Amino acid sequence: MADLVTLDDIETAAARIAGGVVRTPTVHSPGLAARLGAPVLLKLEQLQRSGSFKPRGVLAKLATLSDDERAAGLVAVSGGNHGLAVADVAGAAGIAAVVVMPENAPARSVSAARAAGADVRLTPDIPAAFALAAELQAAGMTLVHPFDDPVTLAAQGTVGLELARDAIALGEPPTDVLVSVGGGALLSGVAVAVRALLPGTRVWGVETVGAEAMSAALAAGGPTPVTITSAVTTLSAPSASQLTYDHVRELVHNVLVVPDADAARGSVELAEHAGIWAEPAAGCLVPAARTILESHPGAHLALVICGRNADVPG
Structure with missing residues (x-):
C-alpha cells in the first residue's frame, strides 16, 4: 500500500503554489438547490487558471x-x-x-x-x-504525470482545503462532497482535506460510463486497465494508479458512474440553474447528486466544479 498524503502535505503544497493560482470561491447555488431539493455549495474551479484545477x-x-x-x-x-x-x-x-x-x-x-x-x-x-x-x-x-505523483495529489488536495475552510466559515458544512474522477488525484486530495477538516463528511467520486478506471480498481482490488469508450475525455484515464486507488479505498465513501448523456445534461443544468459553464466532467456531478439524495435524504451537498474546457457545439 502506498503512503497516504496528509493534511500537512496539502498545507505544504498550498504554500508552494500560493500566488501562482486563483483562490477560487465556494458559493451557494440557490438555483441548483431548488432544482435538486437540497442545499448546494459549489467550488468554482472552472475559474482557475487555464480553466480547470490542474x-x-x-x-x-x-x-x-x-x-x-x-x-x-x-x-x-x-x-x-x-x-x-x-x-x-x-x-x-x-x-x-x-x-x-x-x-x-x-x-x-x-x-x-x-x-x-x-x-x-x-x-x-x-x-x-x-x-x-x-x-x-x-x-x-x-x-509531469497527471495523477500518479504524491506532490501532484497533495496540490490537488488544496481544492478540498479551500472548500472545507470556506464551508466552515459559511457555517454550513456539507454532509456530502462530490468530485469527478479521472485518474483520481483530485478525488484523493480532496478526500484527505475534507475528511481531516470536516469529520463525518462523506466524499463521493463520480465517473462516466466507459471511463471507469477507479470503479474497476475498487472492484478488482487494485488498479486494472480499462477500455475507454466515454466521450468525456477529461475523465478518461486508462487505469487508476496504486497511489490514487489506496487513497480512494481508504477515504472515499463510494464511486458512482453515470452515462455520458446524463453528464452532458448535467452541464446544461449547471448553465441554466447555476449560471455556470462547465464541462461534462463536472456535469456528471448533477445526476450523481440525485442518486445520493435518493439514499441520503436531507443531505447538504458540495460539488467540485472541476473545469470548463469543453467544445461548444457548432
Missing part, C-alpha cells in the same frame, strides 16, 4: 524539479485539462513542453496548449498517448 498540481511539481529536469523539457499526457495546464505553466516559466493528447481531446484545449507554446502531439487514443509520453520520458524529458 495548474495546482503542475505548479507544485514544477517547484520540486531540479534545473536539469527543467532544462530537459516537460512531457505530459492528457485528455485535455492537464496538458493545457502544463502548457500554460511551462510557457510562463520559459520551459519547453510536449503535450500528448488523444485525437478526440477538446479542440479548444489543443488550440490553447499550442498557443501557450507547447508542442502538441495527437495520438489515436489515450493509451497511445501514455505510450508516446513514456517514450519521450525514456529519451530524457521530464514527465
Whole structure:
C-alpha cells in the first residue's frame, strides 16, 4: 500500500503554489438547490487558471524539479485539462513542453496548449498517448504525470482545503462532497482535506460510463486497465494508479458512474440553474447528486466544479 498524503502535505503544497493560482470561491447555488431539493455549495474551479484545477498540481511539481529536469523539457499526457495546464505553466516559466493528447481531446484545449507554446502531439487514443509520453520520458524529458505523483495529489488536495475552510466559515458544512474522477488525484486530495477538516463528511467520486478506471480498481482490488469508450475525455484515464486507488479505498465513501448523456445534461443544468459553464466532467456531478439524495435524504451537498474546457457545439 502506498503512503497516504496528509493534511500537512496539502498545507505544504498550498504554500508552494500560493500566488501562482486563483483562490477560487465556494458559493451557494440557490438555483441548483431548488432544482435538486437540497442545499448546494459549489467550488468554482472552472475559474482557475487555464480553466480547470490542474495548474495546482503542475505548479507544485514544477517547484520540486531540479534545473536539469527543467532544462530537459516537460512531457505530459492528457485528455485535455492537464496538458493545457502544463502548457500554460511551462510557457510562463520559459520551459519547453510536449503535450500528448488523444485525437478526440477538446479542440479548444489543443488550440490553447499550442498557443501557450507547447508542442502538441495527437495520438489515436489515450493509451497511445501514455505510450508516446513514456517514450519521450525514456529519451530524457521530464514527465509531469497527471495523477500518479504524491506532490501532484497533495496540490490537488488544496481544492478540498479551500472548500472545507470556506464551508466552515459559511457555517454550513456539507454532509456530502462530490468530485469527478479521472485518474483520481483530485478525488484523493480532496478526500484527505475534507475528511481531516470536516469529520463525518462523506466524499463521493463520480465517473462516466466507459471511463471507469477507479470503479474497476475498487472492484478488482487494485488498479486494472480499462477500455475507454466515454466521450468525456477529461475523465478518461486508462487505469487508476496504486497511489490514487489506496487513497480512494481508504477515504472515499463510494464511486458512482453515470452515462455520458446524463453528464452532458448535467452541464446544461449547471448553465441554466447555476449560471455556470462547465464541462461534462463536472456535469456528471448533477445526476450523481440525485442518486445520493435518493439514499441520503436531507443531505447538504458540495460539488467540485472541476473545469470548463469543453467544445461548444457548432
